Amino acid sequence: MSTSRRGFLKGVLGTGAAGAASAALPGCAPDINPAPVTDVTASAAGTVDLLVPRYPDLEPVGGAITVRVPGQPTPLLLAHTKNDGGSDDFSTVSSICTHVGCPLGFDGKDVVCPCHLSKFNPRDGSVLQRPATTPLRSFKTTYNPGTRVVSINVLGGDTSFPSVVNGQLTLPFSQFPDLRNNGSSVTGVPSGYGLRIFVFRLEDGTLSAVDSTCTHQQCEVEFNAAESDLVCPCHDSAFTRQGEMVRGHLEPNGSRLPNPPLKKFTVSETADAVIVSGVR
Ligand code: FES
Ligand code: FES
Structure with missing residues (x-):
């Protein structure tokens, strides 16, 4: 594993967890890295707003960033794709792999774990490839092409469950x-x-x-x-x-x-x- 990858793991997870995660990295994928980290705050209503042009790693289609929000138990992976109509689309899932807890990256199509190559659907967090078997959490994410602001609702819930x-x-x-x-x-x-x-x-x-x-x-x-x-x-x-x-x-x-x-x-x-x- 590269020195920069080790440094990234420390930044996302803290030293102890990074040590555990790095010990579980026998087969790092050579071209998948955890998405770069940014720290933001949520509004009182639980919304995180990001102006896309401010984040060069997110702005191109296929880009992604790791978003750390105070009060959230895990960082979030925000990915930029195109929808079926060819318009910009953004989606957010939890950024810690449910296999043994490595920080996740994005290959432009799927959310990928650099540790043992589990893959997840960026739109709903479902598992596309093992060894992970548990889906990632997904978060309601909307994009305003006029203002170029993407909004993540970190306090959203199940529609069938009381608020x-x-x-x-x-x-x-x-x-x-x-x-x-x-x-x-x-x-x-x-x-x-x-x-x-x-x-x-x-x-x-x-x-x-x-x-x-x-x-x-x-x-x-x-x-x-x-x-x-x-x-x-x-x-x-x-x-x-x-x-x-x-x-x-x-x-x-x-x-x-x-x-x-x-x-x-x-x-x-x-x-x-x-x-x-x-x-x-
Ligand atoms: S996250 Fe490690 S045991 Fe639950
Ligand atoms: S930690 Fe093993 S596949 Fe992600």
């Missing part, structure tokens, strides 16, 4: 009847928060809600029903449904190191709904 209002997420039993049953779960990305949340009714009837962001390198944990735990696809950390660590992440040498618990929310219920508070 966060004043830090509170209300899940009506009429929409989520399973939440009345012990041993059930509901998951979704609420607008206004922008990250996946899991809500559980445990076997003893108590409720729990946690953020899906893994506390190792910010991949998204998944609920593994067989284990009854939340498991990270990137380095196999596992957490209870209340967010406590069950096992730490795997290091390249096969050892495991502990991680902090997942972010937890306060949960209550009324006769009509489960209410998750502190969703900020």
Whole structure:
């Protein structure tokens, strides 16, 4: 791996993570590099606006940049393509590979991992080529050709899931009847928060809600029903449904190191709904 690639990994991930990522780079693709990094801030409404001509690495079709936004658990990869009608098109996905956490690049068509050559669709984050099996997060991105401003909504959510209002997420039993049953779960990305949340009714009837962001390198944990735990696809950390660590992440040498618990929310219920508070 080149010195510049090593330096880039440190810049994106920090020294410890860069060491882990660089150790996992036996077969770096010679012509795919992680996209160059820029730091920006989001508006209070969760929108990041970028004037395209200010970013020479983004301006040509096939260009891409890595966008770091304070408060976002992972950097974002913003890619410039053409749509079917031949117009400029921009799309945004999380920029950390879901295989073992390398920063991603763009080959002009697909999002590519320099480490083990996983490929992802830049428009929806779906996996196009293994070894990664978990999709990237995608973010609603719009482009105004008149002003040449591209806008990324970092707090967008699932249209079928309730939004966060004043830090509170209300899940009506009429929409989520399973939440009345012990041993059930509901998951979704609420607008206004922008990250996946899991809500559980445990076997003893108590409720729990946690953020899906893994506390190792910010991949998204998944609920593994067989284990009854939340498991990270990137380095196999596992957490209870209340967010406590069950096992730490795997290091390249096969050892495991502990991680902090997942972010937890306060949960209550009324006769009509489960209410998750502190969703900020
Ligand atoms: S880290 Fe292995 S393919 Fe991306
Ligand atoms: S990101 Fe490494 S175990 Fe989750």
